[in-house]
Amino acid sequence: MRRRLRRHRHWRRSGGVAAAVSSARNGAKTLLVEKRNGLGGLLTFGMLNFLDIKHGSDGKSINKGLFTEWHKLVGGDSAFDIELGKAAFYKMVADEKNLTLSLSTQLVSAQLGADGSTVEGVKLRNKNGEFSVSGKRFIDATIDADFAAMSGAPFFIGGEDIFDKSRLMSVTPVIHLKGIDWAKLKKASKASGWKFGKVDFNDTTAWGFAELFTLYKPVENNTRLRGLNLVRIRQSDGDHFYINALQIFGVNGLNENEKKTALEVGRRETDHIVEYLRKEMAGFEKATVASDATELYVRETRHLKALYQLPMSDVWRNQDHWDSIGHGGYPVDIQGTSLKDLGTVVSNPKTYAIPLRSLIPQKLTNMLVVGRAAGYSSIAAGSARVVPTGMTTGEAAGAAAAQSIKSNVNFHKFSADEKLVETLRTTLEKQGALVKHFNSKYPYQGNGTIMQLRSW
The missing domain is CATH 3.50.50.60 (FAD/NAD(P)-binding domain)
Structure with missing residues (x-):
């Protein structure tokens, strides 16, 4: 047809x-x-x-x-x-x-x-x-x-354009949780004895937690936990939370088998992450996995x-x-x-x-x-x-x-x-799009040495 x-x-x-x-x-x-x-x-x-x-x-x-x-x-x-x-x-x-x-x-x-x-x-x-x-x-x-x-x-x-075809940014399975006590987490992040680094909050998101990078020790090979990007969404069955923080390296985003394997690795590592956060971070004591990621965040x-x-x-x-x-x-x-x-x-x-x-x-x-x-x-x-x-x-x-x-x-x-x-x-x-021409200054403007790098 x-x-x-x-x-x-x-x-x-x-x-x-x-x-x-x-x-x-x-x-x-x-x-x-x-x-x-x-x-x-x-x-x-x-x-x-x-x-x-x-x-x-x-x-x-x-x-x-x-x-x-x-x-x-x-x-x-x-x-x-x-x-x-x-x-x-x-x-x-x-x-x-x-x-x-x-x-x-x-x-x-x-x-x-x-x-x-x-x-x-x-x-x-x-x-x-x-x-x-x-x-x-x-x-x-x-x-x-x-x-x-x-x-x-x-x-x-x-x-490849900078002569490194194998250089691919990490992939991430988003972690979906329930059971986080948002108020307790926010209060703890501002108290003495907090060890996970500065955290910024608004009503629906929290970001920072930079010290998790060194404090959490991954179990799975080629994985790493960076500082949390944490989303809070209120629903009829309670709050749902989404974390973009787990990095998995060496995954070819064009290979379906590699992506499938990475999702499996991510599920196993997520269990370890949740177990660690329950023990170590106030507000996570009752956290549970609400659902597993079915698609990877492939950046490149x-x-x-x-x-x-x-x-x-x-x-x-x-x-x-x-x-x-x-x-x-x-x-x-x-x-x-x-x-x-x-x-x-x-x-x-x-x-x-x-x-x-x-x-x-x-x-x-x-x-x-x-x-x-x-x-x-x-x-x-x-x-x-x-x-x-x-x-x-x-x-x-x-x-x-x-x-x-x-x-x-x-x-x-x-x-x-x-x-x-x-x-x-x-x-x-x-249609409401922003296309207006502009003339904006930039760092090191007029520096002759910097101008030689403009083709980068």
Whole structure:
């Protein structure tokens, strides 16, 4: 069976919902494909519900537009209820008359044009069997750029761009607990005798606990517990808690068997962690595992080779671009890549522009790639990989896809046309996105030695 749409996209993350909704709102008939039986990707199915939000000088997120729309639906906090997150994504999709959703649908293969520079269709599989869909534009929002790679888009792995292909950030299974006494934990963290390091609290999150890094001794090989990022969500059956802190090293995020093994290692190590916290940390005495992680938080695999590879120098210099389709600004957080590597925050930019060209594969003219696998250097991706930035790129890609169809211009030509790009930027601004040009100072500005490093 073969279907035809004006535009098709394949999705696995929140950026995919943003792309599909933006495309539909700009008039394109859009198909949103998801392999899971619900929406939200890693945020919801991986229980990664602590949002990394960069705030501007006004105290508000620099990622606006569709991210703000979704964020308001889930309460506008730094953490969110997982089921509410799924429902909010579904509402945004269901409200669009131009948008068709296909859940529990697997990507089988890409169908390329004769010269290999365009994607003409995609073969999919669901409970009814295999079928093909053709389209004019495609957006890959899969976490690993699976569709782009399958279509022949060039990419590199991990730190290959800095001559270390094996350098991959750790993976994390989120720990889901019940039974933590939040008030007792908060009180204990401020009392004398507390040994786990400074902890910051608000009503739904706590972060810090830096001394756990040295105090807790892992049992499983190639694992480490860093300071806790702890989320508290109130539900009808009591408070639920989610911890992003367990690091597992040496896992190839593109290998399903390695990911399955890592989940098993994570379950065993979680039991040891909970046992330790019950004995050692006030507030955890009655903590129990509420559910096991079924998906890993994989921070890094493929990086797209784009028309413009956003370098780290653009990030730390707070660089604007003429074809900016949104802003990034989260700290460049490079998580540990081995037991010997502690990880580091390379830079804390104020804001930097993400060019449209960084979403466009070098060899494919009718595809865009959004999310953490887009065209960033492996170091710059330490900032750009966060969810709000991914939704910003998704929203821009959806609008660009619809406008390129109307203009009958492929993405390579579209991105070189200043008038078309400015029309896109105007559209995004009307949708509430932040694309305004800026001129921002940066550390060591004017230092001749530092300027020699700008190609990094």
